[in-house]
Amino acid sequence: MCQDCGCGDPEVVPVKVQQKILARNDRTAAHNREHFLGDGILAVNLMGGPGAGKTAVLEATGRALPDPKKVAAIAGDLATENDANRLIAAGIRSKTITTGQACHLDAELVHRSLHHFDLDGVEFLFIENVGNLVCPAVYDLGQALNVVALSITEGEDKPLKYPTMFAKADLVLLTKADLLPHLPFVDVDKITDALAHVMPTPRVISVSSRTGFGVEAWIRWLANARTAALEKFEVYA
Amino acid sequence: MHEYSIIQSLVDSVDAAVKETPDAIVMRVRIEIGDLSGVDVDLLTTAFETFRDGTCCANADLLIERVSTQWVCPKCDRPIAHGAVLRCPCCNEPARLDAGDEILLRQIEMEVPDVSGLRMR
Numbered sequence: 001m002c003q004d005c006g007c008g009d010p011e012v013v014p015v016k017v018q019q020k021i022l023a024r025n026d027r028t029a030a031h032n033r034e035h036f037l038g039d040g041i042l043a044v045n046l047m048g049g050p051g052a053g054k055t056a057v058l059e060a061t062g063r064a065l066p067d068p069k070k071v072a073a074i075a076g077d078l079a080t081e082n083d084a085n086r087l088i089a090a091g092i093r094s095k096t097i098t099t100g101q102a103c104h105l106d107a108e109l110v111h112r113s114l115h116h117f118d119l120d121g122v123e124f125l126f127i128e129n130v131g132n133l134v135c136p137a138v139y140d141l142g143q144a145l146n147v148v149a150l151s152i153t154e155g156e157d158k159p160l161k162y163p164t165m166f167a168k169a170d171l172v173l174l175t176k177a178d179l180l181p182h183l184p185f186v187d188v189d190k191i192t193d194a195l196a197h198v199m200p201t202p203r204v205i206s207v208s209s210r211t212g213f214g215v216e217a218w219i220r221w222l223a224n225a226r227t228a229a230l231e232k233f234e235v236y237a
Numbered sequence: 238m239h240e241y242s243i244i245q246s247l248v249d250s251v252d253a254a255v256k257e258t259p260d261a262i263v264m265r266v267r268i269e270i271g272d273l274s275g276v277d278v279d280l281l282t283t284a285f286e287t288f289r290d291g292t293c294c295a296n297a298d299l300l301i302e303r304v305s306t307q308w309v310c311p312k313c314d315r316p317i318a319h320g321a322v323l324r325c326p327c328c329n330e331p332a333r334l335d336a337g338d339e340i341l342l343r344q345i346e347m348e349v350p351d352v353s354g355l356r357m358r
Contacts, residue, residue: 010348012264017254017342021247021268104239135239138275138340163306164275167334200308200323200331 025139028107032142035114036125037233042226043125045141047165048149049158050131053175055083056209057149057218058126062090064215069093069121074113075128076105083128092126093118104135107142124222133162144229145170152176152183156190159198166198171205171221178208240280243340244288250342252293258349263297265346271304273337278303306337 036043062068068091075083076097087094129136148169159166195202207214285299308317310325311333323332
């Protein structure tokens with residue numbers, strides 16, 4: 001009402017913003033992404049629930065690679081440096097991000113962890129996210145790919161319960177495959193069917209970190225993914 | 238639990254947007270949260286009510302528009318039925334997410350004492 005008379009009455013003015021709330025995180029993530037790809041590094045955001053076998057898969061990867069110096073890892077956890085210590089013991093240079101009470105990693109935490117972390121010669125950087133199937137899916141870290149570790153002991157309908165996580169997954173590692181003979185009631189087809197309902201392209205590799213089953217296929221997938229990511233980066237850079 | 242850090246980012250974004258307008262009081266903040274965003278709307282509201290004190294949003298209401306998840310075929314644009322396999326039944330193409338992952342600040346409504354001096358945006 002009082003638009004022109006200048007009587008000084010307050011008026012409610014709408015201001016269109018149309019901006020992502022996590023824009024600041026996304027900017028840092030984009031910076032991380034450029035840094036990784038520019039240095040020839042495939043950064044993988046490895047997610048999964050607590051105890052899904054994320055660290056174990058990375059240990060198995062370190063043991064299987066001819067040159068573990070090409071691999072590095074940043075391990076996020078609420079407390080302890082246990083995961084990073086296990087990876088160092090497996091030959092992978094690693095660093096811990098202790099998140100305290102934060103249930104996820106974000107781009108800024110990842111960015112800061114890269115300071116004073118020598119990634120010379122590294123081709124694969126694994127960002128082992130906090131064990132959690134909800135929060136980590138929300139934050140872009142600057143990774144090239146999202147990989148979700150899902151153990152065969154977690155229940156066939158797990159993907160349906162956490163659609164956000166699986167919608168963003170480029171690959172699912174079905175872990176603890178060596179336990180299958182002891183779990184006659186687990187139907188792997190039901191797991192892949194559940195994934196097809198939440199992942200547009202349900203890529204699955206069954207692995208056992210204990211026996212090494214599937215680790216070669218996983219390493220081959222990583223190598224191909226790195227080639228594709230770097231080629232794409234060079235085209236658009 | 239990450240809803241608290243999202244509110245922190247939201248308050249920072251609102252603060253940046255209203256900085257240019259002196260004496261503005263933020264009355265309403267309108268946001269969009271997609272059903273596939275991974276953000277819980279109730280927790281977000283609680284977090285906002287907890288943390289708005291002492292910030293530019295201290296007097297503001299948070300209005301949340303939920304956006305339903307919608308997957309579509311990237312080839313023929315046909316919507317994929319809710320709960321169905323994420324592949325177009327006609328083209329066999331993997332579905333594309335058309336809506337549902339929004340975590341968006343849409344609009345801020347502020348009370349401004351002197352409208353005549355306000356630059357129109």
